[in-house]
Amino acid sequence: MGLAAAVIVTLLAATPTAGGAGGVAAVKIFVPRGSVGTRCDRVFPLTRSVRAPAVLTGAMRALLAGPTAAERRRGYGGWFSARTAGMLRSARVAGGIAYVDFADFRRVIPNASSSCGSALLLAQLNRTATQFPTVRRAVYSFNRSRRAFYEWLQLSPPRAAPASG
Numbered sequence: 001m002g003l004a005a006a007v008i009v010t011l012l013a014a015t016p017t018a019g020g021a022g023g024v025a026a027v028k029i030f031v032p033r034g035s036v037g038t039r040c041d042r043v044f045p046l047t048r049s050v051r052a053p054a055v056l057t058g059a060m061r062a063l064l065a066g067p068t069a070a071e072r073r074r075g076y077g078g079w080f081s082a083r084t085a086g087m088l089r090s091a092r093v094a095g096g097i098a099y100v101d102f103a104d105f106r107r108v109i110p111n112a113s114s115s116c117g118s119a120l121l122l123a124q125l126n127r128t129a130t131q132f133p134t135v136r137r138a139v140y141s142f143n144r145s146r147r148a149f150y151e152w153l154q155l156s157p158p159r160a161a162p163a164s165g
Helices: 003-013 055-065 069-073 115-129 146-152
Strands: 024-031 044-051 088-094 097-102 137-142
Touching: 024 055, 024 115, 044 055, 055 088, 055 097, 055 115, 097 115, 115 137, 137 146
Parallel strands: 097 137
Antiparallel strands: 024 044, 088 097
């Protein structure tokens, strides 16, 4: 298989709607590296292998597990770690929106509610969720409550569907 064909196959496998149970797809998780400084939303990609076709679910699980020990030694970090691993309840895509529901991790990472902390948290989540061509934006919740998630970050919960217009 040529390089161009391999790239196309990889891109197709990394879409949330790709078929073929049991395959493996390369996805990215997005995490900060080094000091955040004034760029609270600056994140960098790390590659992970996940099971296709549930690549959004796999990417979110990988993000919640955080960087590996070797990646942490290289300066990667962020809010997610072994303490948040396994806290994904569900992830699905409908109408271009990724709906991602978590177990409530507010007590595990309480400082994420600061202005810089929430910008970093949302950058990690949004960049990971919107890497897929079928996802335009993402909506998050704790135990199916958008209000709980967004009010923790001192934000208004988004509407379920994008504004028409």
